[in-house]
Amino acid sequence: MNKSLSKKISHVVSSLQVGGAERFVIDLCIEQREQGLEPDIISLGHHDDPLIAVAEGLGIKVTVVRGMKGLVQWRLWKAYRNQPIIHIHSPAVLMVSLPILPLCLERKIVYTRHGAAKLSTKRWRRVHQFARRYIDSICFVSEEGQQIFHDVNGWEHVDSSVIDNGIAMPREQDIIPHPQDGRLRIGSVGRMVSLKHQISLLQAVALLPEDIQQKVEVHFFGTGDQMPKLQNFSQQHLAQSTVVFHGLESDRSKIYNRFELLAVTSETEGMSLAIMEAMAYKRAVVASKVGGNGVLVKEQLNGWLFDFDDSDSLAQIIQQALAHAETLIDYGKAGRERVLEEFSLQRTQNQYQKVYQDVGTSI
Template sequence: MAVNGGARVLHVLSSLKVGGAERFVLDLSAVQEQAGDHVEVFSCSSEECALDTEASKQSLNCILSSGDRFRDYKAVWHYFRTKSSKSVLHIHSPFGLRFFVPLLPFLFLLGVRIVYTRHGIAPLASKKWRLIHRFANLFVSWVTFVSDAGKKAFYNTHGWKESKLVTISNGVFVPLQVANIESTKLRIGSVGRMVALKGQKGLINAVSRLDATLREKIEIHFFGDGPERSKLEALALEALNDGQCIFHGMELDRDKVYGSFDVLAVCSEQEGLSLAIMEAMARRIPVIATNVGDSPKLVLDDQTGFLYEYADVENLTKLITQLCEDDELRRSLGEKAREHMIENFSLESANEEYQKCYQG
């Protein structure tokens, strides 16, 4: 277990809108509080969003931007200046870095340790971002990445010393008990923003290819929203039976989300270390995912789920058929998926790694 140093940690997010990085930060904050740190979250947006309510439920103080950058700087400066224990500014997005970059030298002189986590893999190669990162390099102690691909892209673009770059995989909460709604059908879930990159139409097309008898045994449950939703709804009406594809929209209750399906399908063209995959696996849900990005770290093919090549709808159809026809296989994959999360992707392990950055 991590031995936290009683640090005062201010996590910085772009906003409190629902997203994988934002969810992870709230979960990490809860673990850090339990381990002895004093933790608060600063949102660079003045807008109250869905996760603000979630943070309140876990008694985590979230500070929204006042809309006045100078006033925000003053508040953060005084927050750290009046604290005698070890202080950490932990920034979780490029926008957060840009937001606070003028304040970094002053916090650095106060002895505040600055940690910058990249949850994505975009290289940010424009002149503006290069200048921001060049300046921040003088004051940031560690840059952490949730994937080696993100670390490589950052190093190749910005050239920071490798000695201050480290990969720390996100962790996931593993519930002791899992709520599950009984169903006579195989329920396939999709969780995430509805954008073209996520390839959700592939799931609808794959199910539509099943023979009629097998197709009757399938339900699709979409959780999330986005610009592609209307197209997906139209495709579902055209390709599937009425009521076979359910669009739930945004849902914050994770027990409700993951209790609504038996298999998670991730059809993305690109994918980082997907929190949706991790949360499903932690709840004994096997995953079918595209063989892209960091998904193979999570979905061990034929062990915790199945991998297939992006846009290979024919293979996706075969994998769905296999899981629909073999209940025991589905249960076995789910058990191994949960074990994989406990052994390799726990929140406690992630916290231990971040504590090393906070303390040294």
């Protein structure tokens, strides 16, 4: 590796739509720049992805690589070839990069799996089997994700580590206190896809008595193929509640100051950026018992946990939260303190810097 270029890092993502991993990459670039490094972002998404403007507004260079098969790999190689460190943040990016990985032997290739999905089909097994010899280090955001990946793919000889995601902390003055008006506003932040299973949140609200439903609002931030299903359910079953679909929103203060309780209903999760960001904004959390959710959410401290797809339990928790507004405040304060102590972006960057500097183990 050319030492004169050792400060340069390219983070490669499948898109810059509004999502936890994408927001994390932008925040990580900011922290790396503050530590004297020279990060940029390569995206395989579209030129009008909403987070491109956010990244460029922060002074982060973004290169969008698109094209037909073959051409996209050539353009990707042109983006890779002058970078000593390539940090891939998506299995889809890894798949597209396969033909040019043999040309990257003089570069440090780091692969971070932000989710815990098995990706165990023959196609994905072949992708990871081929990529194994060219990846110097693989990182995970949860121990569950690490275990699942290695059970499926092996990779015993590749350097493997778990690095908790960190977040950029909002200032105290940017956090709006709870209104204390006898209502409960619940937020859902993320892609509206089947894996996130947001329908169980609406099903839980529908189980509440009508007088309780009238005091509950649900605020969705994000888009996805499940949105029509969620909208239809709201219209048919939640006439007594307020359900708002805000669409894509890149301003985190506008997201997390809009509700008092974050609901995460996913079937699988790594270390949820939405949970950490909600905690940073002093918001309590209710989350399914999957992946890293149980690491972030501690019952009787900063939130509640429930079994995946258990709408009955979720409904009971919502009633508790509505009846005990002071608990939401206490959980919110405890959550922010925990993020400050354990999930700082600086700590995350320091761990990645060690990965970048270690001798690679690809074979």
